[in-house]
Structure formats: C-alpha cells, structure tokens
Amino acid sequence: MAEGDPQKSDGDSTVLIPLNAAEGENLPVALVEKLSPLHIVVLGYYPVPSQAAPEQVQSDHENEATAAIEGAVSQFADRGAEVESVVVFTHNKDETIDHIAAEYDVDAVLTPSDYTEELTRVLVPVRGDENLDNIISFIIDLLRQSNIAATLYNVAESDGEASRGELLLRGARDRLAENGIDPNRVEWQVDRGESPGDAIVTTAQEYDVLIVGESEPSLRERIFGRIAGHVVDRVDQSVLVVRDT
Incomplete structure (x- = not known):
C-alpha cells in the first residue's frame, strides 16, 4: 500500500x-x-x-x-x-x-456489489463513438489478464439505428481482436427499444458485471453519466464506469 x-x-x-x-x-x-x-x-x-x-x-x-x-x-x-x-x-x-x-x-470507477459471486461475463453497453476509445482500452486491459468474456451491447430505436449499432459493435470487436483479444471471448448484441436504460437493466441480469462509459458533464453525471447513473441505481451487479478523460 x-x-x-x-x-x-x-x-x-x-x-x-x-x-x-x-x-x-x-x-x-x-x-x-x-x-x-x-x-x-x-x-x-x-x-x-x-x-x-x-x-x-x-x-x-x-x-x-x-x-x-x-x-x-x-x-x-x-x-x-x-x-x-x-x-x-x-x-x-x-x-x-x-x-x-x-x-x-x-480509468474507471467501481461501484461494488455484494452480489458479485463470480466474474466470468461482463456486459458492455455502447451508445456511440463517445468514450469508445477509453472503453475499448479498458476492456483490453481487463480481458488480457483474465478469462472474462464480454458482450458489446447497443440499444436502437429504429432499423437505421440498429444498422449503425451493429457496425459500431463489429468495429469495436475487431479492434479488440487487433489487440490480442480472442474474438471467441467477445460477442455483440443489438436490441430494439425506446429506453436504453431500461434495456440495459433487463439485459444486465444475465451478467456478472457491467462496464459503462460516463458521458454527461454534471457533478454526479461526470462520473456516472445520465444513463450510467440510471443503471447504477437499479442493478444488483457491480458496475465499472469508464471515465471520459
């Protein structure tokens, strides 16, 4: 110490x-x-x-x-x-x-949870290009030294957004592979929904930990972001919030 x-x-x-x-x-x-x-x-x-x-x-x-x-x-x-x-x-x-x-x-702030009995699968909601470089960098460091599997996740409100979300997640998965992360350990998923926060909370129930990016620059939201803060307050899992630095 x-x-x-x-x-x-x-x-x-x-x-x-x-x-x-x-x-x-x-x-x-x-x-x-x-x-x-x-x-x-x-x-x-x-x-x-x-x-x-x-x-x-x-x-x-x-x-x-x-x-x-x-x-x-x-x-x-x-x-x-x-x-x-x-x-x-x-x-x-x-x-x-x-x-x-x-x-x-x-690089990230942890909100720990007593419910984290194992850590083998993480859910990584990705909204867009904002903070994506930092999120990918953090995932590389985490997965490179563990056996954790990750699911890149996007919520779209329309077919057009779903197509863009798929391209975004496929591109992120390719970048992880280029940095030595086995593609078999990284999945991607695009869901349709009007409330990204609600969709993330529902999907998170299948995972051990969430990794989300911060976004909004207000005091609490500077760390947690609007959607991230909404998620942190509603899930039982531990959450890692990747800072936008």
Missing part, C-alpha cells in the same frame, strides 16, 4: 474503488481476483455531518477510517496487486469521488 502522490503504471488501467470508511467493508473475492492485475486506488470516504468541520471529524476518527479500508486494501495487496489508498473526510461523497478520480487519473 502506498499513500501520497498518485502513481500509475504504464500499460495497465487504474480503477478507483470508493468505500465508506465509517463502516468498513471487504470486497467480493471474485472482483478482487479479476481486478488485481490492474492498478487499484481504494478511496475511503468518511461522511461528515453538514454542521461539522471535516478537520475536527478527521482528528477524532482518522485512525478508525484508515483501519476500516485496510481489509479491502489487504485483499489486493495479498494478491500482489499494485494498490494505493487515500482517506478523505467529506461533506459530499460524489464530489470527493470526482476529485480523487481526476487526481489519480483513474
């Missing part, structure tokens, strides 16, 4: 894992095993009541907060992962996640 200045390895994606440092929690073993080859930043955010000063709460609870995330940090360190940790006492969790994600230049 390292603290202080952010560090990042060449060639490996960085994943930010925000955890509530007032509670303490370990992560599902399946998530830890599959993410350990990547660079991990564990963020322990400690919620501060609006009427309290963060500095005072930190003075009273800093050791407690650090100990609360130590279990999660050790899960990665014990598997030889490159893992850093940071504890922040904050009035605003989302703002803190946003700030730390930028400071550590992370």
Whole structure:
C-alpha cells in the first residue's frame, strides 16, 4: 500500500474503488481476483455531518477510517496487486469521488456489489463513438489478464439505428481482436427499444458485471453519466464506469 502522490503504471488501467470508511467493508473475492492485475486506488470516504468541520471529524476518527479500508486494501495487496489508498473526510461523497478520480487519473470507477459471486461475463453497453476509445482500452486491459468474456451491447430505436449499432459493435470487436483479444471471448448484441436504460437493466441480469462509459458533464453525471447513473441505481451487479478523460 502506498499513500501520497498518485502513481500509475504504464500499460495497465487504474480503477478507483470508493468505500465508506465509517463502516468498513471487504470486497467480493471474485472482483478482487479479476481486478488485481490492474492498478487499484481504494478511496475511503468518511461522511461528515453538514454542521461539522471535516478537520475536527478527521482528528477524532482518522485512525478508525484508515483501519476500516485496510481489509479491502489487504485483499489486493495479498494478491500482489499494485494498490494505493487515500482517506478523505467529506461533506459530499460524489464530489470527493470526482476529485480523487481526476487526481489519480483513474480509468474507471467501481461501484461494488455484494452480489458479485463470480466474474466470468461482463456486459458492455455502447451508445456511440463517445468514450469508445477509453472503453475499448479498458476492456483490453481487463480481458488480457483474465478469462472474462464480454458482450458489446447497443440499444436502437429504429432499423437505421440498429444498422449503425451493429457496425459500431463489429468495429469495436475487431479492434479488440487487433489487440490480442480472442474474438471467441467477445460477442455483440443489438436490441430494439425506446429506453436504453431500461434495456440495459433487463439485459444486465444475465451478467456478472457491467462496464459503462460516463458521458454527461454534471457533478454526479461526470462520473456516472445520465444513463450510467440510471443503471447504477437499479442493478444488483457491480458496475465499472469508464471515465471520459
């Protein structure tokens, strides 16, 4: 475990894992095993009541907060992962996640779920060219060092959109193959529907983890995006949100 200045390895994606440092929690073993080859930043955010000063709460609870995330940090360190940790006492969790994600230049933010008992299949909703390069780069890093299979997914409202969606997904699959990912591990699927968020939530039930791209530049949506935020709030699976950097 390292603290202080952010560090990042060449060639490996960085994943930010925000955890509530007032509670303490370990992560599902399946998530830890599959993410350990990547660079991990564990963020322990400690919620501060609006009427309290963060500095005072930190003075009273800093050791407690650090100990609360130590279990999660050790899960990665014990598997030889490159893992850093940071504890922040904050009035605003989302703002803190946003700030730390930028400071550590992370590629994806994890919303973990206790329901992730295994990680063999991931669903990757793709809306268009936006953020596609970053999504593909992250998938390459994740699949290259695991046996995970991925399904590239698009929701179209018309026949024309379905055709464009198919071209988009086929092109993304080809790019993964060009970077050494076995095409047999990557499927693509285009569904028709008027609500992409609803379609993603329904299809996600068949998968272990979702990988979605951020889009909108508002505070919460800068991390989660409008559709991604809608999905994160409604699925039981863990979600990895790939940042648009």
